Amino acid sequence: MINFIDKKDKLNETKNTLSVTYPRTVNILLGHYPYPDIVHNFILDIKNNLDPNKENYTNVQGGMTSWLHFLNNDNFKNFFTYLINKHQTTQPSLFKYFLERYEITNAWGNEIKPNDSLNYHTHPCWHGILYLTKGCDLLLPELNIKITPEAGDYYIFPPEVVHGFDKSKEQENRYSLIFNIQQANEFNFNKKLKEKYERKNS
Numbered sequence: 001m002i003n004f005i006d007k008k009d010k011l012n013e014t015k016n017t018l019s020v021t022y023p024r025t026v027n028i029l030l031g032h033y034p035y036p037d038i039v040h041n042f043i044l045d046i047k048n049n050l051d052p053n054k055e056n057y058t059n060v061q062g063g064m065t066s067w068l069h070f071l072n073n074d075n076f077k078n079f080f081t082y083l084i085n086k087h088q089t090t091q092p093s094l095f096k097y098f099l100e101r102y103e104i105t106n107a108w109g110n111e112i113k114p115n116d117s118l119n120y121h122t123h124p125c126w127h128g129i130l131y132l133t134k135g136c137d138l139l140l141p142e143l144n145i146k147i148t149p150e151a152g153d154y155y156i157f158p159p160e161v162v163h164g165f166d167k168s169k170e171q172e173n174r175y176s177l178i179f180n181i182q183q184a185n186e187f188n189f190n191k192k193l194k195e196k197y198e199r200k201n202s
Contacts, residue, residue, distance in 0.1 A: 002030070002147050017090045020143045029091055029156040033082065033130060038075050039152055043132045043175045045073070046109030059164070062116035070107035070177060079130065080104065080179075083156070091156075094126060094181070102126075107179035112136070112168050120164035126181040128156035135174025139165050149176075156181075 002018060018028045033039065046065055054064045070076040087095040094102065105125075112118070112135060120141070129138075131149035138147040142162045147155060157163070168174065 002028075002145050016087065020145060026143060026158060026161060027091070028158075028161075029087055029128075031086060031154055032150075033079060033152045033154055035078075035082075036152065038078065039130075039132050041075055042070075042109065042130070042177055045070075045075075046111060046132075046175055046177075049109070050111060059119040059121045060110050060112070060116075061119065062113055063111035065109040067106040067108050069109060070179070071104065073107075076107055076177070076179075083128075083154075087156075101184060102181050103184045105180050105182050107177065110174075110176045110178060112170075112174040112176075114170060114173075115167045117167050118164045120162055122160045122162055123157070123180060125159050125183075126156065127159075128154060128179050128181070130154040130177040132175040132177060133172070135172075135176075136165055136168040136170050138163055149174075 016029060016031045018030060020026045020028065049065045049069055050063045051066050054060075054066070058064065084095050084098055089096075118138075120139075131153045132151060134150045138149065140146070140161060140163050147153075
């Protein structure tokens with residue numbers, strides 16, 4: 001759920017897209033992943049693969065896996081296939097031609113314990129988060145909104161959206177899966193186009 005930080009009004013979400021103009025127009029993709037068994041498996045995977053060298057090492061002042069941990073994970077591929085099918089019409093520039101123009105460069109898991117925090121930061125590319133449990137609010141101060149997550153909720157943001165939160169006041173650990181989406185480099189772009197062309201004409 002997304003609300004204003006300093007107002008009681010609720011924002012209207014339509015067709016899995018939220019458009020916010022404050023002070024610039026930003027389109028946020030959102031939805032709910034309806035496969036709780038896969039969500040639960042993601043949690044177990046993160047718990048079993050936390051990287052001790054990443055503890056409080058990044059903007060995440062908590063635990064995390066390696067940056068590439070979920071990149072070749074079958075459950076993550078299933079989740080992203082779901083996103084492509086779901087959002088081809090709501091965000092065609094990103095998802096309709098995703099396989100030819102974009103690639104996921106990293107995908108990792110986070111563990112936020114009570115009193116952990118997330119430094120306010122941005123990503124230089126499209127990026128998304130799949131919440132595996134409910135937890136503390138994610139604040140987007142530039143847009144004056146906050147996200148109150150539930151297990152299975154996901155949000156996909158365009159580049160350079162400031163987000164973070166201060167110390168978590170939750171009593172339970174919060175788990176999430178985060179990924180970055182970037183334009184494919186020329187080599188990969190041409191390779192994928194070539195493969196598609198060959199399949200079509202074989």
